Amino acid sequence: MLKQFCRMYSSTIRPSPGAAMLSYQTRLYNTDSASAKYIPPAKSANPTRLPARIMSAFDPSGSPPRPNQFAPPTPQPLSPSTPQPMRLPQPMPPFQNQQSNEPSPNKSQEPRVFVHFAVYKKRSAMQVSIVKPTFRQQGPSGLVMERAGGLMLEFANAVGERQYDWSKNKKQLFMLSALEAAELANSSVCQFFHDPNMGRKGAGSIYKKFSSAAMPDGNGFFFNLTVTGGGMAPDQGKMMVPISHAELYVLKNLIDYSIPHVTGFSAVIDPTLASLAVGGEAM
Numbered sequence: 001m002l003k004q005f006c007r008m009y010s011s012t013i014r015p016s017p018g019a020a021m022l023s024y025q026t027r028l029y030n031t032d033s034a035s036a037k038y039i040p041p042a043k044s045a046n047p048t049r050l051p052a053r054i055m056s057a058f059d060p061s062g063s064p065p066r067p068n069q070f071a072p073p074t075p076q077p078l079s080p081s082t083p084q085p086m087r088l089p090q091p092m093p094p095f096q097n098q099q100s101n102e103p104s105p106n107k108s109q110e111p112r113v114f115v116h117f118a119v120y121k122k123r124s125a126m127q128v129s130i131v132k133p134t135f136r137q138q139g140p141s142g143l144v145m146e147r148a149g150g151l152m153l154e155f156a157n158a159v160g161e162r163q164y165d166w167s168k169n170k171k172q173l174f175m176l177s178a179l180e181a182a183e184l185a186n187s188s189v190c191q192f193f194h195d196p197n198m199g200r201k202g203a204g205s206i207y208k209k210f211s212s213a214a215m216p217d218g219n220g221f222f223f224n225l226t227v228t229g230g231g232m233a234p235d236q237g238k239m240m241v242p243i244s245h246a247e248l249y250v251l252k253n254l255i256d257y258s259i260p261h262v263t264g265f266s267a268v269i270d271p272t273l274a275s276l277a278v279g280g281e282a283m
Contacts, residue, residue, distance in 0.1 A: 149262035155239040
């Protein structure tokens with residue numbers, strides 16, 4: 001009895017499919033009006049919400065988003081306690097060759113080096129230095145050797161115990177050419193004659209003679225310089241310096257090193273040597 005009552009009750013309250021469709025259309029459209037009007041559906045209990053950041057961009061009135069609403073936050077300056085970002089080292093610039101074949105326009109900035117090899121004895125002394133060759137300009141960037149260099153020998157007499165007079169009027173100079181220096185280094189016994197004024201006015205007025213002779217006991221050599229003419233006193237024009245075998249060995253090595261420089265060949269490999277030698281300054 002109870003089951004039969006339940007079946008009758010359910011058939012009475014359950015709407016038919018046609019009635020359900022009519023009810024749905026009635027909710028969507030108002031059939032009483034001349035033109036159908038859309039009726040929005042009821043709001044869901046759990047509507048889909050956009051992120052709060054996007055929702056905050058709109059006013060309640062539905063206005064468009066404000067300018068720079070979605071711009072990234074402005075970075076704040078770092079406080080002293082904030083660790084600083086690591087700075088990578090800057091890349092080094094490409095290598096640039098600073099050498100130039102042209103002579104330097106400002107020679108006052110170029111360093112001048114003064115060096116000599118000295119031999120001091122009881123009655124006299126001798127100093128040896130290198131004289132650079134001189135060059136002249138040829139073309140916009142060319143240099144041509146005008147005069148070869150040499151090995152300068154300076155002699156001075158003693159005026160006291162280990163004291164020597166190197167004044168300009170007292171000392172005597174004798175410059176060996178590359179060939180003369182090579183002969184001195186090769187044979188150790190040689191003799192050369194110079195006229196400082198050769199080819200100029202006053203040629204023959206001064207005569208210089210340099211000679212190297214072995215000591216009788218074989219312990220070394222004598223370097224002799226004799227200068228005649230020019231109103232010079234005989235004792236002032238004669239100087240002799242004993243040279244030991246060790247001192248001659250050093251002198252020979254200096255000659256071997258200086259020959260490429262005094263002949264100008266070293267300037268072909270390194271043109272800066274030629275630019276520094278313009279003017280014939282002594283090395």
